[in-house]
Amino acid sequence: MRKYLIVLSIITFISFLVVPAALAEEQYIYDDGELFTEQEREELTQLAKEYSAENEISLLIVTATELGGRDVVQYTQDFYDDHGPGYNKSHGDAAMLTIDFSANREVYLAGFYKGEEYLDSGRLDQIREQITPYLRNENFFEAGKLYLEKADQYLGVNPAINPESIFLKTWFQLAVAVIIGGVVVGSMIFNMGGRVTVSHQTYVDAKRSRVKSKSDTFIRKTVSKSKIQKSSGGRGGGGGGGVTRGGHSHSGSRGSF
Amino acid sequence: MLVHYKCPNCGADMNFDSASGHLSCGSCGHEEHIDTYDDVNISHSFEEEEAKEYQCENCGAIVITDKDTTATSCSFCGAGVVLADRLSGDLAPTKVIPFTISKEEAMQAFKKWCKNGRLTPKGFMTADRVKGITGMYVPFWMYDLDNDVEVKATGTKVRTYTRGDYRYRETHYYQVHRDLDVSYIKVPVDASEKMDDQLMDKLEPYNYGELKDFKTPYLAGYLAEKYNYTDQELFGRVKEKVAKFIDSYVASTISGYSSVTYDRKHIDTKQRNSYYVLLPVWMVYYDFDKQEHTFAMNGQTGKIVGKPPLSYGKAGAWFAGIAGGSFIIFKSIALMLGGGWL
Numbered sequence: 001m002r003k004y005l006i007v008l009s010i011i012t013f014i015s016f017l018v019v020p021a022a023l024a025e026e027q028y029i030y031d032d033g034e035l036f037t038e039q040e041r042e043e044l045t046q047l048a049k050e051y052s053a054e055n056e057i058s059l060l061i062v063t064a065t066e067l068g069g070r071d072v073v074q075y076t077q078d079f080y081d082d083h084g085p086g087y088n089k090s091h092g093d094a095a096m097l098t099i100d101f102s103a104n105r106e107v108y109l110a111g112f113y114k115g116e117e118y119l120d121s122g123r124l125d126q127i128r129e130q131i132t133p134y135l136r137n138e139n140f141f142e143a144g145k146l147y148l149e150k151a152d153q154y155l156g157v158n159p160a161i162n163p164e165s166i167f168l169k170t171w172f173q174l175a176v177a178v179i180i181g182g183v184v185v186g187s188m189i190f191n192m193g194g195r196v197t198v199s200h201q202t203y204v205d206a207k208r209s210r211v212k213s214k215s216d217t218f219i220r221k222t223v224s225k226s227k228i229q230k231s232s233g234g235r236g237g238g239g240g241g242g243v244t245r246g247g248h249s250h251s252g253s254r255g256s257f
Numbered sequence: 258m259l260v261h262y263k264c265p266n267c268g269a270d271m272n273f274d275s276a277s278g279h280l281s282c283g284s285c286g287h288e289e290h291i292d293t294y295d296d297v298n299i300s301h302s303f304e305e306e307e308a309k310e311y312q313c314e315n316c317g318a319i320v321i322t323d324k325d326t327t328a329t330s331c332s333f334c335g336a337g338v339v340l341a342d343r344l345s346g347d348l349a350p351t352k353v354i355p356f357t358i359s360k361e362e363a364m365q366a367f368k369k370w371c372k373n374g375r376l377t378p379k380g381f382m383t384a385d386r387v388k389g390i391t392g393m394y395v396p397f398w399m400y401d402l403d404n405d406v407e408v409k410a411t412g413t414k415v416r417t418y419t420r421g422d423y424r425y426r427e428t429h430y431y432q433v434h435r436d437l438d439v440s441y442i443k444v445p446v447d448a449s450e451k452m453d454d455q456l457m458d459k460l461e462p463y464n465y466g467e468l469k470d471f472k473t474p475y476l477a478g479y480l481a482e483k484y485n486y487t488d489q490e491l492f493g494r495v496k497e498k499v500a501k502f503i504d505s506y507v508a509s510t511i512s513g514y515s516s517v518t519y520d521r522k523h524i525d526t527k528q529r530n531s532y533y534v535l536l537p538v539w540m541v542y543y544d545f546d547k548q549e550h551t552f553a554m555n556g557q558t559g560k561i562v563g564k565p566p567l568s569y570g571k572a573g574a575w576f577a578g579i580a581g582g583s584f585i586i587f588k589s590i591a592l593m594l595g596g597g598w599l
Contacts, residue, residue, distance in 0.1 A: 157595035168594070173587040181580025185572055188376055194459045194562030200502035200509075202462050208403065208440035211510055216412070217432045225423045 028052065030079075033063035033101045035140040044144050051152040057114050058085040058094040059151055061144045065101050072100045072108040073242065073254060080112060081246035091248060095119050097131075097147045099140060104256065107135055109147070110241075111251040118155045121240045124253035126164055127151065135257035260339040261314060262477050265295065270315065270336035272478030275356035275556075280474050291474045313338065325449070328394065328473075328481035337478035348483050350471040352399075352534040354463055356392060356479065356556040363539040363554055364390055370561045376575065378568040381545050388542040388549070392556065394481035394535035395452055398488045399443040400495045401530035406437040408507050409521040412514035433517070439506050440529075443468075445536065446495045448484035452538075453551075454494070459562040460555045463536055467557060471535065481535060488531040496526050 028048035029041050036044065044061060052059045067075045076098045086092020093114035100106040109128055111119035119127075127150045134143035157163040166172045240252035262271040264282035271289065274281035280289040311320040318333035327343040330336065344350065358366070364387070371377065371384035410433040417426050443465055447457035469475070503524055511517055537556025542549055545566055552563030 161594055163595075167587075168591045170588070173584055173591065177580045177584035177587060180583045181576045181578075184579050185376075185576045188575065189567060189572065192374075192376055192567065193456075193564040194560065196459055196461075197560070198461045200505035203441040203444045203502070204506070205401075205440035205442045208438065209506075210438050212436040212438055213434070214436070214510070215432075215434045217434075219430045219432050221427060221429045223428075224426045226426075228419065228422055228424050 026052075026058070026085075028058070028060055029144075030060065030062045030083075033065040033099065035063045035099065035101055036144070037141075040141040040144075044141070044148070047145065047148050051148055052087065055152060055155040056087045056093065057155065058087050058092070059148055060085055060094060060096045061099070061147070062096060063099045063101060063140070067100055067102060072098055072104070072106040073252065075100070076108050076110050076252075077242070077244035077246075077248075077250075080110070080248060080250070081244050086112075091246070095151055097144065099135065099143075101140075105135075106254065106256045107132070108240075108255075109253045112248055114155075116241070116249060116251045118157075118159055119151060119251060120159065121251045121253055123154050123163060124240065124251060127154070128253045128255050132255060132257050260341045260473060261336060262294070262339075262474055265289065270334075270477075271474075272337045273355065273475055275359045275362075278355055278357075280477060291472050294474055311338070311340070323482075325451075325482045325485065326480065327483045328476035328479055330478060330480075337476075339473045339476050339481075341473060343483050344471075344473060344476075349533070350396070350535050351532045352468045353394065353471045353475050354465075354467050354534070354536050354557055355469060355475050356537040357467070358537075358539065358554070358556055358559055360390060360392060360539075363392075363541075363556075363559075366559050367539075367541050367552065367554065367561065371565070374565055376567055376571050377565045378546075378571070381543075381566055381568075384543070386544045388544050390542075391540045392479040393538050393540055394476055394479055395457065395538045396448040396482055396484035397445045397457075397534050397536050398448050398484070398486075398491050398495070399445050399532045399534050400441075400488070400492075400528055402441045402444060402495065402499055403527045403529050404437075404439045404441070404499065404503060405525040405527075406435070406439055406503055406507060407521075407523045408435045408437070408511075408519065409433070410435075410511065410517050410519045412511065412517045414513070415515045431514070433511055433514075435507060435510055437507065437510065439503055441499055441502065443532070444495055444499060445534070446491050446498065448486050448491060448533075449482050450485040451482070452553075456551075456553050456562055457538075458498075460536075460538065460553055460560060463555065463557055468534070476535070479537075484533060488528075488533075492528060499526065500524060 029044050031041055048059045062079055076096055084090040085094045094112045095115040096110045098108045107128060109124040111124060127147055130150060131143040131146050154163040240254050241250050242252060243249050262280055264271050264285060264287050266282060266287040267285040269282050269284040271280040271282045277288060280291060280294060313320050313331040313336060315331060315336045316334040318331060320331050320338060322329055326340060328339045331338060368384040371382050374382055412431045412433045414429045417424060445461060447454060539554040539556050541552040550565060552561055554561045
């Protein structure tokens, strides 16, 4: 009986710790730059909240028109240190999209902890490349929405593989499956009437067959060279990532629009 | 000339027995070894000219034969008869591979084969419409061929390496020259006009260990035909057949290259020997869906060839199963790795 009481009290204690955090309305969209309308902000918040809960990570969008003399990377790092976003934990797993709509027109994506693992600099580059066209047209709402959707998608994919890999595309899987089926059934139909089972060795007279003379003469060689495409951004930070002043390591991808 | 094989024991007609390889008497069960079978027991009946009708000396009925037939059975009394004059002189086979599969075994094997048809219609699988099964010695020419092969080719070896920021692709070109002697022994080509060449080619290989000197008693009880084409006439076919073998042989002597392109290939094929042989084939005639399907079975190894009817439903089901199955596998792997549903 006493055991149960202890367990019960522990559960109660934990729930007291958890519940207030869950009840507190977490902010996902920090629209200091006022790039979204009220309705858009609400919609993005809804989306961010949903995807954040699903992936147990905080997905943030930060906009600004005035960075106080800092560059977009510094601004993002300080924002993380100051606000300490994270899923159920301060300074925890998070991903951020920072849009700097000052004269610089820059964008920075960062991933912290789980975000750094699943949204490494390479993947953030991929997201950035996809949202840049929207940013260029100043369609910030679509850009933000796509960022949330892509982040949600990539967070589900094992960090070892490319989330945009053709092997993960349904049309490709379907096409390969159809080709396999076609080839297998085709060869079954082709072989229905019996196969030829004699080879060149069946009738060969080994005693009278021989190589009378053979030569392999080197004539010439050609060399072609091609520049190695630098793969952008190493995994786990590298490339566009860094460490905040508060000591939080992160991945990142920076670009202008 | 019609030849009957009489049982020295009871005087009934004897037939070749595939199980024992001897002549066996259907009435008393007496068996005679072919090599020791006494010529006294062979009864001949001569005809004045090469007619298409013979008189069975057993029952007196007229045995009507095709102009190519060399062995048949009297359609009235069932006695196995051999038309010896069509197997003599130029028409005398040198070798024969006797049947090792009896009619019953052939029928069983064929039924089993039908049952395993993965793409054949259901009605076909029961094999209950087999119209006839005929044991037949099909005339073949076997060639011993010597080939002088000369090949000139260009081979490439490719090496890739990286140095600094560049990837290098180094291709070495070699001139490849081969002078080969390639000999083939006993390459068979069917010499019967009636038999489909492709079907006969697929029946191979026969086990040449069983190749026997030809004796007419082997044919007793079976159908047999004489050749329609001489060995010279079929030389082109055997050359064609052997050319494919030579290509593979040549390829096997050129190794270690990333790619090989042939610049010149000269094959000089000489015929060293040719033999006229009779090979055992069970022909199965099957009526299905108002169509007659012909199958051939190697009378020595039991290999069955011939195009069975295709069930589109079954083919579709296999396709759906394989394509669907692979799609499910791909999708589950993708989902496991975290790919989405779309």
